[in-house]
Amino acid sequence: MTIYNxxxxxxxxxxxxxxxxxRRKESNMSKDEEFKLMYxxxxxxxxxxxxxxxxxxxxxxxxYRTSKYxxxxxxxxxxxxxxxxxxxxxxxxxxxxxxIYSKIxxxxxxxxxxxxLDEPIQSELFASKxxxxxxxxxxxx
Amino acid sequence: MSRQSAVRADNRKVSAELFVLTxxxxxxxxxxxxxxxxxxxxxxxxxxYNIGVRLVEDFLAxxxxxxxxxxxxxxxxxxxxxFKMFLGFSPVITNWSAASDEFSLILDNNPxxxxxxxxxxxxxxxxxxxxxxxLRGALEMVQMEVDVWFVQDALRGDETTEIRLKFxxxxxxxxxxxxx
Numbered sequence: 001m002t003i004y005n006x007x008x009x010x011x012x013x014x015x016x017x018x019x020x021x022x023r024r025k026e027s028n029m030s031k032d033e034e035f036k037l038m039y040x041x042x043x044x045x046x047x048x049x050x051x052x053x054x055x056x057x058x059x060x061x062x063x064y065r066t067s068k069y070x071x072x073x074x075x076x077x078x079x080x081x082x083x084x085x086x087x088x089x090x091x092x093x094x095x096x097x098x099x100i101y102s103k104i105x106x107x108x109x110x111x112x113x114x115x116x117l118d119e120p121i122q123s124e125l126f127a128s129k130x131x132x133x134x135x136x137x138x139x140x141x
Numbered sequence: 142m143s144r145q146s147a148v149r150a151d152n153r154k155v156s157a158e159l160f161v162l163t164x165x166x167x168x169x170x171x172x173x174x175x176x177x178x179x180x181x182x183x184x185x186x187x188x189x190y191n192i193g194v195r196l197v198e199d200f201l202a203x204x205x206x207x208x209x210x211x212x213x214x215x216x217x218x219x220x221x222x223x224f225k226m227f228l229g230f231s232p233v234i235t236n237w238s239a240a241s242d243e244f245s246l247i248l249d250n251n252p253x254x255x256x257x258x259x260x261x262x263x264x265x266x267x268x269x270x271x272x273x274x275x276l277r278g279a280l281e282m283v284q285m286e287v288d289v290w291f292v293q294d295a296l297r298g299d300e301t302t303e304i305r306l307k308f309x310x311x312x313x314x315x316x317x318x319x320x321x
Contacts, residue, residue, distance in 0.1 A: 011314070043316070058207065077201055077208045078282045079314065102202030110198040117194070 001139045004069060004085040006130075008105070010118060011079025013039045016109075017121045021134065023085075042073065042081060062094070076101055090139050104129050157229060161255055168257075168268060178265035185267070189274020197279035200226065208283070212308050213237075215285065216244050219276065219306075228252055232304075245292065248302040259296050267291050272304065284312040 005020035015035035027034045042061075049061040063072045070090060074082045074097035082097040108126040109115045115123055134140060167188075171181045204222050209215040216234045224246075225231050232246040253269045267273075273289040280287045286309040293299035 043314075076198075077206075078197060079284070080198075098205070102205075106198050106202040110195050 001089045001141065002087050003090075003134055003137070003140050004087070006085075006100075006134070007035070007038060007081075007083040008121070009035075009039055009042070009081040009083070012118065013043075014118060015039070015120065016080075017126075017130075019127070019130065019134075021140070038083065039081075042083065046075075062092075072097060074098060074101070080105070086139065093139070096137060096139070100130065100133065104133060157252055161253055164253055164271070165257055168266075172260075172263065172266065178263055178267075182265070182267045182270045185270040186274040186277075189271035189276075190278035191274075192271070193275040193278025193280075194282050196227070196275060197282045200279070212241055212244070215280070216246075216306070220246060223279075236303075236305075242308040244306055246304045246306070248304065251295070251302050254296050254302070257296060264297060266297075267294060268296050269294070269302070276304070276306065281312070284314075286310050286312055 002022050004023045005018070007015060008017040010016050013036075015038075018031065018035070027037075029037070045064070046061050050057075053060075060075075061073055063070060065071070065088060068088075069085050070088055072084045072086065072090075072093045074094060080101065082100055084093060084097060086093070104126065108123060108129055109121055110117070112123060112125075115121065115126075121127075168181070168185070171184055172178075175181050175184065200223060203226065206218055206222065209218060220232050220234050230250055230252065232248045234244055235247055236245040237243070248269075251269060253272070257268050259266055259268065270291065273291065276289045277287060288305075288307040288309060290305055291303070292305045293301055293303040295302045
């Protein structure tokens with residue numbers, strides 16, 4: 001099992017944070033372009049899933065998988081979006097993404113008054129806490 | 142990074158008095174700095190707003206509540222979870238409008254005003270106006286535009302302390318920026 005990369009988007013589509021661990025192939029476009037493409041796709045999938053659902057669903061879009069990887073999605077009620085790509089053997093990661101939000105983002109970004117909430121995260125403390133957390137997960141190896 | 146290493150337990154509590162007195166000192170300073178009570182009220186609301194947009198993340202992270210489906214549910218969450226978590230008491234929800242888009246919170250034992258007394262000549266001061274800003278900011282982050290204001294304030298000689306919330310509209314998700 002392994003984790004490839006992680007994106008954090010705010011409610012306006014700004015990519016607040018990106019980090020990759022075991023990504024072997026780059027998308028051969030600029031990071032900015034890639035973030036826009038990713039956000040646009042998520043936006044469309046969300047609306048697609050909501051419209052196509054045959055009944056009211058509480059959670060909406062959770063993940064998708066291809067033959068090579070699985071994309072996990074978690075959105076907070078405030079519109080923050082956490083996206084993690086892993087290999088196919090990883091099960092649900094809702095707890096993991098929620099922990100990244102509640103234990104790392106809220107603690108080291110929201111509670112740091114010097115971190116603006118609508119700009120990419122510069123905090124090194126956040127980056128190192130996140131890295132430590134991701135590496136400690138048993139789905140990382 | 143050692144300052145972080147002491148494990149910070151969840152639900153850390155500080156003495157309510159420390160908070161209440163700090164808030165009192167803040168209001169006192171604002172009264173000194175500004176000419177009119179109106180302006181002080183406005184500043185308190187603005188500060189509250191800035192607190193609210195951050196506080197809501199802490200609230201969601203700790204309570205793990207999902208999205209509310211109507212304004213009545215929102216009222217419940219605010220009074221029973223939000224106020225409880227941050228101020229340690231639950232205001233009473235009352236005076237629903239017929240359309241369910243307005244309600245009041247009755248703060249009978251508002252801890253923020255525990256040691257306060259309005260000085261002479263400041264009858265227009267809304268001592269706890271910061272709360273209005275907090276509520277407005279927090280709800281805006283969950284896509285709800287609301288108006289929040291004090292209807293009554295026990296400090297000003299009213300019978301009770303009443304905050305009114307009015308739902309204005311739901312804010313829509315931002316579309317991704319088009320490139321083409």
